[in-house]
Structure formats: C-alpha cells, structure tokens
Amino acid sequence: MISLIRSEIYKISKQSKTLYAIAAILIIEGFVMMSAYYQGAGIIDLLLDNLKDSFEFRGNLLNGNLIIYLILNSLWFHIPLILMIIISGFLTSEYKDKTIETVMLQPVSKLYFILSKYIVSIAFTLLIVLILAVSTFFISYWIFGYGDLVVYLDGLNFFKSDDAFYRLINAFLSGSITMVFFSVVSLTLAVILKDATKTWIVAAIFLICSNLLLKMDFNNDIINELFFSKLTDSWQYFFYYEIPYSTIYFKNLLLLGYSFLVMIIGILIFKRRDIQ
Amino acid sequence: MILEARNIDKSYGSLKVLKNVTIECHKGKIYGLIGANGAGKTTLFRILLGLIKQDSGSIVIDSEGIKPIGGIIEKPALYGYLSAYGNLKVFAEIQRLKLTKELFYQSMHQVGLSPERKDAIKNYSLGMKQRLGLAIALLNNPDCIVLDEPFSGLDPMGISALHELINKLSNENQITVIISSHIVRELTDLCEILYVINDGEIIKSGSAAELLKENVTTFKIVGKNLELSEVLKSVDAVFLNKSVLVSPKKTNISEVLQRLIEEGMEVTSCIPQTDLKALFGKEQV
Numbered sequence: 034m035i036s037l038i039r040s041e042i043y044k045i046s047k048q049s050k051t052l053y054a055i056a057a058i059l060i061i062e063g064f065v066m067m068s069a070y071y072q073g074a075g076i077i078d079l080l081l082d083n084l085k086d087s088f089e090f091r092g093n094l095l096n097g098n099l100i101i102y103l104i105l106n107s108l109w110f111h112i113p114l115i116l117m118i119i120i121s122g123f124l125t126s127e128y129k130d131k132t133i134e135t136v137m138l139q140p141v142s143k144l145y146f147i148l149s150k151y152i153v154s155i156a157f158t159l160l161i162v163l164i165l166a167v168s169t170f171f172i173s174y175w176i177f178g179y180g181d182l183v184v185y186l187d188g189l190n191f192f193k194s195d196d197a198f199y200r201l202i203n204a205f206l207s208g209s210i211t212m213v214f215f216s217v218v219s220l221t222l223a224v225i226l227k228d229a230t231k232t233w234i235v236a237a238i239f240l241i242c243s244n245l246l247l248k249m250d251f252n253n254d255i256i257n258e259l260f261f262s263k264l265t266d267s268w269q270y271f272f273y274y275e276i277p278y279s280t281i282y283f284k285n286l287l288l289l290g291y292s293f294l295v296m297i298i299g300i301l302i303f304k305r306r307d308i309q
Numbered sequence: 310m311i312l313e314a315r316n317i318d319k320s321y322g323s324l325k326v327l328k329n330v331t332i333e334c335h336k337g338k339i340y341g342l343i344g345a346n347g348a349g350k351t352t353l354f355r356i357l358l359g360l361i362k363q364d365s366g367s368i369v370i371d372s373e374g375i376k377p378i379g380g381i382i383e384k385p386a387l388y389g390y391l392s393a394y395g396n397l398k399v400f401a402e403i404q405r406l407k408l409t410k411e412l413f414y415q416s417m418h419q420v421g422l423s424p425e426r427k428d429a430i431k432n433y434s435l436g437m438k439q440r441l442g443l444a445i446a447l448l449n450n451p452d453c454i455v456l457d458e459p460f461s462g463l464d465p466m467g468i469s470a471l472h473e474l475i476n477k478l479s480n481e482n483q484i485t486v487i488i489s490s491h492i493v494r495e496l497t498d499l500c501e502i503l504y505v506i507n508d509g510e511i512i513k514s515g516s517a518a519e520l521l522k523e524n525v526t527t528f529k530i531v532g533k534n535l536e537l538s539e540v541l542k543s544v545d546a547v548f549l550n551k552s553v554l555v556s557p558k559k560t561n562i563s564e565v566l567q568r569l570i571e572e573g574m575e576v577t578s579c580i581p582q583t584d585l586k587a588l589f590g591k592e593q594v
Contacts, residue, residue, distance in 0.1 A: 040402045047391055131386035135445065138358055139404045140376045146403075307361035 037141070037149035045123070045157065054119045058165050061111050065104050066176065069095065096180030097173035098197040104169045105201065108208040108268060109244060116161060116212055117219035117236040120154045124220060125229035137308045147303040151220060151296050158216040162209040170201075184272045192272075200271040208268035210285045210292075214261070215240065217292045221299035264288040310371060311336045311485045312357070312378070312453050317366035319352055319509075326352045327363070328509045334453065337483040339475065341500030341517060343490060345589055349509040350489040354382060354457045357487070372452040376404060380455035384462070385442025389431035393422065393441055396430060400445045416444045420474060436467035443474070453485040454478070460495045472499055493583045497521055507589050524588040525581040527556045532569070532576040540568045554582070 045051050074095050127133040136146060182197035184190045192200060219236045226232045246262035257263055267284040270277055312334040319327040327349050334340050344350050355361045357368060358380050370377040387396050394413060401408040417424040420440040430438060439459060446454050456475075460468045476499070478484045490496050496503065496517065503520050505513040513520060531552045535541060544565055547554040557565050562579065569576055 036402045036405050040399045043395075043399060043402075044388065044391075047388075047395065049390070130389065131382075131384075132388055133386075134360060134382055135386045135400065135442070136403060137360055138380055138382070138446065139400055140449065141403050307355075309355065309361060 034145045034149060037145055038152055041123075041149050041153040042156075045153065050119060050122060051157075054115055054161060055164060057115050058112065058161060059168065061107050062104055062165070062169055062172070065107070066100055066172065069100050069103060069177070093178065093180050094183050095177065096182075096194075097170075097175075097177040098180060098182040098192075098194060098201065100173040100177050101169050101201050102182060102184060102197075102272075104165070104173070105204055105208065105268070107165075108211065110240065112161070112165065113212055113215040113240055114237060116158055116216050117240065118233055120157065120216045121219040121223040121232040121236060122229060123154060124150055124223040125227060125232055128223075128227040129229060134308055143304050143308075144300065147224070147300050151217065151299070154216050154220050155213050158212050159209055162205060162212055166202075166205040186269065186272045190272060190274060200276070203276075204268040204271040207271065207281060207285060210288055211265045211268065214265065214288050214292045214295075215243075217295050217299075221295050221302075224299040224303045259287065261288065261291045264291070310334065312371070312487075313367075313369045314353070314357060315367050315369075317353065317356060317368070318364045319349075319356060319361070320364055326509050327356070330366070330506070330509070330511050332487075332504055332511065332514075334485050334487060336452065336485055337479055338485055338502065339479050339500045340485070340487045341490065341496035341503045342487060342506060343493060343496055343503055343588075344506035346491055348491075348506045348589075350491075350506055351382065351457055352509075353506070354380065354455050354487075354489060357455055358382065370453065374450060374452060376449040376451045378453045378455065379446035379448070379451035380457070381439070381442045381446055381459065382457045384435070385438045385445075387430055387438060387441060387445070390429050392427055393417065393424070393430055393433075394427070396441060397445065397448070401448055404449055406449055416448065419447065420444045421470065434467075435462045436464070436470070439463065439467070439471065440474070447478075447484075451484070453487070456486065456488045458490055459488060460490060460492070468495065475499060493521070493585070493588065497583075505588060513588070520588070521581070521583055524584050526584045526587065527554055527582040528562050528565075529553070529578075529580040529582055530555055530566075530569075530576060531578045531580075532574055535569075535574060538569060538572055538574050540565065540572050540574075 124133075127136070137143070179194045181194055182192045182200075184192070218239060219232070222235050222239070223232045226235060243262040243265060246260070247266055251257050251260070264284045264287050267281045267288070270281050310333055313332075315331050317327050317330040318325070330349070330353055332340070332342075332353075342350050342353065352361070356363045358378060360382070372378070388399065391399065394408075397413055397416060398408045401412070406412075414424045420443050422437060422440050422444065430441060433441070443454075443456075459471060459475075463471065475486050475488070479486050488496060488500065500517045503514065503517040504511050505520070529552050530541075530546075535553050536548055538546075541548075541553055541555065544555055544557055555562070555565055566576060566579060
C-alpha cells in the first residue's frame with residue numbers, strides 16, 4: 034500500500050498537469066488581486082455609500098484581509114472545478130493510455146491500487162488548498178497590508194484585523210473539507226465513466242448543480258440539513274458575528290461521511306469491474 | 310504443466326466471445342495462439358492475465374513466485390512522460406521490488422535496451438517500447454509470459470530481434486511464452502505448439518510444424534524462365550510477375566521440383582503458402 038502511494042506521488046510529481054494546477058490557482062489569485070488593486074476602492078465606496086452618511090470610516094478597508102476573503106470565495110467554483118479536472122485525470126489518463134492494464138498485470142491488489150489513488154487525491158487536494166492559503170496570506174498582506182475586514186453576509190459585517198485573520202484561517206481549514214468532498218466525487222466519477230471528457234462534463238455539472246441546490250429550499254428540514262449540497266458552505270459560517278461552531282462541526286463531519294461513502298462506492302465499482 | 314486454462318467461457322451480453330476454451334502450457338516452451346481478428350485471442354489473454362473474469366471455467370498456474378504470470382496486451386502501455394528508469398521504478402515499486410542500479414541495468418540489457426537514455430519514453434520507437442514493456446513484464450521473474458500481437462507494427466529488424474529475445478527467454482530462462490498473432494509466418498518459426506482459435510473456439514492444436522504442413526496446399530516457386538516450363542503448365546501452375554504458384558494435387562511438391570530440375574529450370578526458392586481458410590476453418594485436418 035505504501036509503495037503504491039509512493040509510486041502515485043512519483044507519477045504526479047513528474048506530470049506537467051500538476052504544475053498546470055498550481056499555475057491555474059496562482060493565476061486566479063493574481064486576477065483577483067489585480068482587479069482589487071485597480072477597482073477595489075471604487076467597489077468598496079459603492080458598497081458603503083449609504084453607510085458613509087451615518088458613520089465615519091477610518092483606515093483602509095481595501096486591505097489584505099479583504100483580498101484573502103475575495104480569494105477564499107474561489108472555493109465556491111474555481112478551485113473545486115480545477116481540482117475535479119486534475120484529480121479525475123489521475124485515473125482517466127491511466128484508462129486513456131491503458132497504463133492501468135500494465136499496472137494490473139503486475140501483482141497488485143485492485144483494492145489497494147484504487148485506495149492509494151483516493152489517498153493521494155485527498156493529500157493533493159489538501160496541498161493545493163494549503164498552497165492557495167499560504168500564497169494568498171503572504172502576497173495579500175505584503176501588497177495590501179493589514180486592516181479590518183468588511184464582509185457582506187446577510188448584511189455588512191465588520192471584523193477587527195486579528196479576528197479576521199483567525200476567521201480566514203479557519204475558513205480555509207473548513208473549506209478544505211469541502212474541496213476533499215468534490216475531489217473524491219470527481220475520482221469516483223472517473224471510476225464510473227473512465228473517459229476524461231465525459232468525467233469533466235459530469236463533474237462540472239455536479240459542481241454547478243451542487244451550488245444551485247445549496248440555495249434551494251426543499252421545504253423539508255431533514256433534506257435542508259442533511260442533503261450533501263447543503264453542507265458545502267460551512268467555511269462561510271466563519272463570517273457571521275457569532276460563529277456557529279456546532280453547525281460547522283456537524284456539516285463538516287457529515288460531509289466527511291458523504292466523502293467516505295462516495296469513496297466506498299468508487300472502490301466497490303472499481304473492484305467489481307473488469308480492466309479494459 | 311505451468312498453466313492450464315480449462316473450459317473457459319466468456320460472453321459480452323448475448324455475444325459469446327469464448328466457448329469452452331482449453332489450453333495447456335508446459336515450462337520453458339513457446340506456444341502460439343493464432344486466429345483471425347476478432348477470434349477471441351485478446352479476450353483469452355486478458356482472462357489468463359486476470360484483467361477480466363471468465364464466466365465459467367478454471368485457470369491454474371503452477372507457480373510459487375510473487376508474479377506467476379506477466380505479459381503485454383496489444384501495444385505496451387507505459388507512462389510516456391517518464392524515462393525508461395522512471396517506468397521501471399514505478400512498476401517495480403508497486404510490486405514491492407526495489408529497483409537498484411544493478412537490477413535496472415540487468416533489466417535493460419536483458420531486453421537489449423541502452424540504460425543510458427534519460428529522455429521520456431514518448432520519444433522511443435514502438436520496438437523500443439515493446440522491449441521496455443517486456444522488461445516490465447519480466448520484473449519479479451514470472452514463470453510464464455503472455456504476449457498479445459507483439460510483432461504488430463514492428464519493422465523486419467524489430468521482428469527478428471524480438472524473435473531472438475523470445476527464444477532466449479525460453480531457452481536460457483526456462484520461461485513459458487504464449488504469443489498470439491493473426492499472421493501465420495510470425496509464429497511458425499518461433500512456436501513449438503500452436504492453438505488455432507476461430508470464433509471463440511479452439512478448433513485445432515498440436516505441433517506447429519505438423520499443423521502448418523497439413524495446411525499447406527500451395528507453394529510459391531521462384532526461378533529463372535519458369536514461364537517456359539512444360540512441367541509447370543502440366544500441373545496448372547498460376548504464373549505471377551516473378552514467381553509461380555503451384556498447388557500439386559496428384560503429385561507432391563518434391564516430385565514437381567525434381568521434374569523442374571530435370572527440365573533444366575533454375576529454381577531459387579520454394580516457399581510453402583499456408584491455406585488460411587483450411588487453417589482457420591473448423592474442419593479437422
């Protein structure tokens with residue numbers, strides 16, 4: 034098992050698509066920062082226009098914390114989409130190049146092979162989120178400096194700089210669980226569909242539908258609380274004044290449970306299927 | 310016996326691709342599986358290698374090694390972005406085999422590849438990839454290897470080199486080799502035993518030399534001024550551009566050749582032509 038994981042890491046480290054994934058994330062970061070640099074002040078003025086009549090604002094609201102928050106919002110769509118494309122490719126490329134046949138011609142357990150793919154995919158996801166977080170914090174504070182964070186979430190919420198830092202760190206940690214869920218789903222889709230293009234299309238549709246269903250009210254408390262798409266926004270809860278820790282823990286634990294279930298389904302399908 | 314597949318059946322939906330197939334292989338011998346495209350060769354090999362499951366029947370491999378059987382299905386499927394070393398490292402590691410420098414050099418030399426090349430194998434020729442695929446199949450010293458259409462796409466030099474390598478593996482390493490092809494000539498020089506598969510059934514089996522002898526009805530004779538030969542006209546020979554096809558019915562070929570020499574003709578070669586219809590046909594010979 035360890036040797037399978039090691040060889041998976043070796044393959045990923047030698048593939049150019051790994052670099053493309055990291056580059057794509059840094060490009061997204063760059064675009065958010067560039068647009069904030071040139072247009073951020075105007076947008077904040079527009080956002081706070083009404084409040085400025087009643088309150089006096091001191092300091093710079095276009096600061097590193099706001100930029101980090103803006104980049105954090107790429108966890109809604111951009112980052113999971115990139116992750117789903119890259120991670121499904123870990124398996125679909127093996128089907129396309131038929132290297133999976135050569136692997137299975139060696140004395141290798143199918144269970145351990147696919148399990149190692151899931152483990153490495155989860156580790157890769159966490160690494161990508163870590164790279165995103167570290168680079169975002171470092172560059173944002175370096176270019177835009179520190180300051181209080183203003184967030185629009187059911188109204189405007191203001192957080193002191195230290196508090197904002199704590200909330201942003203935790204949001205990244207919580208968001209990484211959501212990213213793991215989407216990554217596991219994409220690998221399972223790759224197990225089912227085998228073909229890269231089909232997997233990308235279905236993964237993108239899954240992500241879009243998941244985001245749409247998140248906002249939908251099912252008029253049923255159980256579905257509204259337990260359905261998977263209702264669990265992918267826990268990282269946003271860190272930007273309410275009172276952080277609802279119990280809700281966040283519940284959502285994250287349940288989402289981990291869903292990830293585990295999806296992984297088990299993928300493993301069972303892979304084990305039962307012929308390699309061809 | 311090193312490998313025995315007995316009464317193998319396999320269907321895809323309503324399509325029966327293998328019907329009651331039985332083959333037996335002994336240590337150190339080279340076996341050929343010959344059949345037209347779509348006859349079921351690759352499906353049988355996939356089953357022997359454990360890539361797909363048979364619907365019924367049994368496979369017994371008498372080996373106590375870590376890897377009883379290795380092989381290549383169709384083209385060698387390798388990681389194009391890795392070097393030969395990288396590929397061997399990955400495939401060795403997944404079977405818990407440490408690829409030392411000695412093992413790497415030994416594996417590369419065994420299949421006649423240079424261990425000095427450091428570039429990605431996507432730059433390799435098909436023949437080189439075939440050899441590297443074989444090096445991977447031979448990791449952990451299997452007792453038996455299965456090669457599906459290994460000569461497909463190779464140039465004559467590549468085919469000759471692969472023939473030599475397969476003979477070496479069989480003679481020196483006592484590895485059982487099972488090769489499939491739809492081209493008769495590729496297997497005749499190499500294999501001791503042939504299995505003929507048609508429409509998912511093994512229809513003939515036995516000594517390669519005997520099977521081919523029984524299915525040769527025509528000979529291609531090449532020589533000088535053969536068009537002037539009265540002997541050839543008397544046996545209804547078909548005159549081609551620079552050769553003649555003879556299908557002796559009442560006499561045998563040695564008699565025809567003897568008469569040609571007596572007639573003063575200079576014969577430079579006489580090549581048996583396998584009757585594929587008879588070989589791949591269901592009637593017993």
